[in-house]
Amino acid sequence: xxxxxxxxxxxxxxxxxxxxxxxxxxxxxxxxxxxxxxxxxxxxxxxxxxxxxxxxxxxxxxxxxxxxxxxxxxxxxxxxxxxxxxxxxxxxxxxxxxxxxxxxxxxxxxxxxxxxxxxxxxxxxxxxxxxxxxxxxxxxxxxxxxxxxxxxxxxxxxxxxxxxxxxxxxxxxxxxxxxxxxxxxxxxxx
Numbered sequence: 081x082x083x084x085x086x087x088x089x090x091x092x093x094x095x096x097x098x099x100x101x102x103x104x105x106x107x108x109x110x111x112x113x114x115x116x117x118x119x120x121x122x123x124x125x126x127x128x129x130x131x132x133x134x135x136x137x138x139x140x141x142x143x144x145x146x147x148x149x150x151x152x153x154x155x156x157x158x159x160x161x162x163x164x165x166x167x168x169x170x171x172x173x174x175x176x177x178x179x180x181x182x183x184x185x186x187x188x189x190x191x192x193x194x195x196x197x198x199x200x201x202x203x204x205x206x207x208x209x210x211x212x213x214x215x216x217x218x219x220x221x222x223x224x225x226x227x228x229x230x231x232x233x234x235x236x237x238x239x240x241x242x243x244x245x246x247x248x249x250x251x252x253x254x255x256x257x258x259x260x261x262x263x264x265x266x267x268x269x270x
Contacts, residue, residue: 116214117214120213120214120215123211123213124211124213124218127211127218127220128218128220131209131220131221131222132177132178132220134222134223135177135178135180135221135222135223136177138223138224139170139171139172139177139223140171142171142204142223142225142226143167143171143172145226146164146167146171146185146202146226147167149246149247149248150162150163150164150187150247152247152248153247153248153251157261157265159265159268159269160189160190160261160264160265160268161189161190162187162188162189162190162200163187163188163190164185164186164187164188164202165185165186165187165188166183166184166185166186167185169183170183170184170185170202170204177223178220178221179221180203180204180206180221180222180223181204181206181221183203183204184201184202184203184229185201185202185203186200186201187200187201187202188200189260189264200228200229200230200250200257201228201229201230202226202227202228202229203226203227203229203243204221204223204224204225204226204227205223205224205225205226205227205243205245206221206222206223206224207221207222207224208220208221208222209221209222225245226245226246227243227244227245228243228244228245228246228247228249228250229242229243229244230254230256
């Protein structure tokens, strides 16, 4: 069907008027829309998965490193022996891997109980990582390593006690723990 020039012009004018009254939706960067919302949700899920997967791999490696450090200590200071309580939770439970700030492992001298133990705790060293979405900032804790500390995770920020990145560094720098090793050795060798 052929249209006359007048009809073509009329249709063209109607299209222009329609487009003026109903401009096409063009996605502009930073504009909140259903598409942006879906992208935010996808990005958030991908971000969480990548951090949690990274933490799980780090936890496995750090667990091996931790037990290696315990073995080295026990060989060096024999007959004084230390052991850890709570490693299954810290290194394998999803909650602690996803929330590394929240857990710690208690370390005891062989023969001690919760009541008369020397304080030594192991925690994760972590950093906060984040992404920005249209509506919020998502912050997660990413595991960086291990920290040996006099107190547990609830008191990690107490300035009078320093954290150390290895068991040997803790032993070499924390005089009270050196005294405890000495007492244990005297008691075991009398």
